[in-house]
Amino acid sequence: MAAQTLFEKIWNSHVVHEAPGEPALLYIDLHLIHEVTSPQAFEGLALDGRKVRRPERTFATLDHNVPTTDRSLPITDPDSKLQIDMMRKNCRDFGVRLFDLGEVEQGIVHVIGPELGLSQPGMTIVCGDSHTATHGAMGALAFGIGTSEVEHVLATQCLWQARPKTMEIRVDGKLGLGVTAKDIILGIIGRITTDGGTGYVIEYRGSAIEALSMEERMTVCNMSIEGGARAGMIAADRKTVDYLRGRRYLPSGAQFDRLAAQWLTYRTDEGAKFDRSIAFDAAAIAPQVTWGTNPGMVTEVTSKVPDPSSYADATSRRAVELALEYMGLAPGTPITDVKVDRVFIGSCTNARVSDLQAAAAIVKGRRVAATVHAMVVPGSQLVKNEAEKLGLDRVFKEAGFEWREAGCSMCLGMNPDILKPGERCASTSNRNFEGRQGKGGRTHLVSPIMAAAAAVAGHFVDVRDWASR
Amino acid sequence: MIKPLKNFTGLVAPLDRPNVDTDQIIPKQFLKAVVRSGLAKGLFYDWRNQPDSQFVLNQPRFEKATILVARANFGCGSSREHAVWALADFGFKAVIAPSFADIFKNNCLKNGILTIILKPAETDAIFEAIKVHQDYRLAVDLPAQKVTDEFGWSAHFEIDPFPKRCLLEGLDDIALTLMQDEKIKAHESNHPVPYKF
Numbered sequence: 001m002a003a004q005t006l007f008e009k010i011w012n013s014h015v016v017h018e019a020p021g022e023p024a025l026l027y028i029d030l031h032l033i034h035e036v037t038s039p040q041a042f043e044g045l046a047l048d049g050r051k052v053r054r055p056e057r058t059f060a061t062l063d064h065n066v067p068t069t070d071r072s073l074p075i076t077d078p079d080s081k082l083q084i085d086m087m088r089k090n091c092r093d094f095g096v097r098l099f100d101l102g103e104v105e106q107g108i109v110h111v112i113g114p115e116l117g118l119s120q121p122g123m124t125i126v127c128g129d130s131h132t133a134t135h136g137a138m139g140a141l142a143f144g145i146g147t148s149e150v151e152h153v154l155a156t157q158c159l160w161q162a163r164p165k166t167m168e169i170r171v172d173g174k175l176g177l178g179v180t181a182k183d184i185i186l187g188i189i190g191r192i193t194t195d196g197g198t199g200y201v202i203e204y205r206g207s208a209i210e211a212l213s214m215e216e217r218m219t220v221c222n223m224s225i226e227g228g229a230r231a232g233m234i235a236a237d238r239k240t241v242d243y244l245r246g247r248r249y250l251p252s253g254a255q256f257d258r259l260a261a262q263w264l265t266y267r268t269d270e271g272a273k274f275d276r277s278i279a280f281d282a283a284a285i286a287p288q289v290t291w292g293t294n295p296g297m298v299t300e301v302t303s304k305v306p307d308p309s310s311y312a313d314a315t316s317r318r319a320v321e322l323a324l325e326y327m328g329l330a331p332g333t334p335i336t337d338v339k340v341d342r343v344f345i346g347s348c349t350n351a352r353v354s355d356l357q358a359a360a361a362i363v364k365g366r367r368v369a370a371t372v373h374a375m376v377v378p379g380s381q382l383v384k385n386e387a388e389k390l391g392l393d394r395v396f397k398e399a400g401f402e403w404r405e406a407g408c409s410m411c412l413g414m415n416p417d418i419l420k421p422g423e424r425c426a427s428t429s430n431r432n433f434e435g436r437q438g439k440g441g442r443t444h445l446v447s448p449i450m451a452a453a454a455a456v457a458g459h460f461v462d463v464r465d466w467a468s469r
Numbered sequence: 470m471i472k473p474l475k476n477f478t479g480l481v482a483p484l485d486r487p488n489v490d491t492d493q494i495i496p497k498q499f500l501k502a503v504v505r506s507g508l509a510k511g512l513f514y515d516w517r518n519q520p521d522s523q524f525v526l527n528q529p530r531f532e533k534a535t536i537l538v539a540r541a542n543f544g545c546g547s548s549r550e551h552a553v554w555a556l557a558d559f560g561f562k563a564v565i566a567p568s569f570a571d572i573f574k575n576n577c578l579k580n581g582i583l584t585i586i587l588k589p590a591e592t593d594a595i596f597e598a599i600k601v602h603q604d605y606r607l608a609v610d611l612p613a614q615k616v617t618d619e620f621g622w623s624a625h626f627e628i629d630p631f632p633k634r635c636l637l638e639g640l641d642d643i644a645l646t647l648m649q650d651e652k653i654k655a656h657e658s659n660h661p662v663p664y665k666f
Contacts, residue, residue: 162629
């Protein structure tokens with residue numbers, strides 16, 4: 001048997017039907033849904049008199065629209081309320097398990113999948129959301145789909161997919177103190193740019209990747225889409241098995257051990273070939289800060305806002321000019337001079353327990369600057385509960401952060417958490433597009449510890465100077 | 470359910486920015502829609518609604534455009550299919566660009582909007598032609614995979630045979646898939662659900 005990559009093993013074992021000149025028909029092991037990209041899909045099913053083929057492989061949550069404040073109160077925004085009510089009705093009518101507000105399993109869809117044991121190695125996983133790539137950290141082939149495809153998966157449990165190319169991204173060596181998984185992926189996107197991965201599935205490999213915890217691997221895989229790749233994966237290993245053991249939806253004992261043995265077969269073989277390979281040195285990665293209006297417009301915290309005239313081609317120059325105009329930044333400004341108005345620690349990229357622990361360690365005994373409004377939004381109810389057991393909420397609140405309920409929150413202002421025009425935010429989320437966090441809002445993407453340090457200092461700082469304290 | 474895509478000639482509007490993301494095409498407040506229709510009002514909302522906006526679609530000469538020409542990596546970012554619904558609701562039938570983001574391209578093809586990939590020099594030529602000619606139009610011929618203008622310029626585009634057939638015949642994805650129901654059942658009987666409920 002020829003040497004196969006992780007991607008090929010998963011792809012080949014899920015093709016249900018294929019013919020020359022056609023995309024493959026892939027079986028989908030797990031379909032995750034949320035309230036924003038599903039209403040039209042369920043409507044389509046109902047209009048055609050179709051059922052959900054596999055309700056037992058379909059799980060829903062409420063995350064994008066939900067307020068992160070007191071959830072015993074009624075939802076005030078009528079459009080949000082409508083989508084939430086529709087999700088509840090659709091799940092009831094079609095027999096799909098919904099993790100509703102008030103349930104301990106509720107949270108951001110890409111946080112709850114792994115933590116409930118739903119997302120497993122070797123699976124194909126889809127969701128109507130581009131950050132579905134997150135589940136690739138479990139050693140799965142996971143990618144985002146549009147609402148029409150959501151309808152298709154609901155009806156058939158399958159998806160037509162043209163076979164992508166494979167890209168190996170190796171990160172070897174040791175990450176410096178104060179440098180995180182978030183900086184790895186921002187550094188990668190800075191190099192390959194926002195379309196460098198288009199048409200590819202990325203596998204992240206190398207000693208620095210293997211050294212990452214499961215939650216750190218999720219951060220890396222999460223932002224694969226920002227580099228243009230639909231999916232990003234990290235092969236399962238003992239850490240993956242240990243992470244999954246005892247999780248809510250997994251069996252235990254001999255049954256678990258049998259599953260675990262299968263999971264560990266999903267690894268790239270010695271000698272397998274990728275269509276493209278890129279290598280990074282972990283030790284050379286510094287804390288990253290985005291300065292522009294896409295995640296590829298990023299630099300090291302020790303660097304400066306770029307000068308448009310340093311870009312060779314006219315289209316890039318103009319794009320940088322427009323970005324700097326939107327962001328209200330002058331060329332040549334040191335990143336550490338950039339002041340922030342708001343700090344958001346949250347999102348499917350960086351709102352897990354280890355992210356909150358790292359940020360809490362930075363702010364413990366310190367205070368949020370008087371000029372900053374800072375908040376922490378745990379990625380799920382389970383994350384919130386564990387963080388509270390560890391006393392992290394007290395650390396954040398004593399430092400002057402707001403401590404919220406779980407949801408997508410300020411990553412994209414679809415709920416009450418939104419930037420005002422011109423407000424500048426240090427955010428642990430994944431997108432800094434114009435208006436993403438609120439019309440006219442200015443987003444800078446950073447790691448949790450960089451966001452925490454910026455909250456205290458009132459401007460960006462090189463957290464490596466703090467991390468050793 | 471999509472209507473079969475017939476050959477057509479359309480007015481071309483230029484969007485001269487690379488990496489146009491789907492947050493720009495349709496901002497988040499329009500994702501609260503629960504139907505696919507009526508999203509034209511959200512199309513490029515922030516760019517169209519700035520004070521003194523010179524945005525292309527605000528200019529009367531482009532109001533009836535049915536073809537958009539854009540730069541590289543059009544439609545990147547969020548998977549929101551609402552971006553495509555908004556373009557369709559406005560009246561667009563095709564988008565021309567040197568490259569598209571994957572999810573956006575798939576979403577277009579599922580909604581009968583043709584994504585036409587041309588070489589950068591060819592899209593440059595279209596941008597230039599629009600500067601020169603007041604009502605620049607292109608004729609789109611999907612069977613021949615060609616776009617042609619009335620001045621003798623034309624360009625060939627590639628498209629995979631399967632999406633091409635689906636567009637030309639207005640094929641329903643789900644019905645196509647359910648023709649493979651026996652194979653799906655066979656796969657399912659060999660792969661039990663790995664969850665404990």
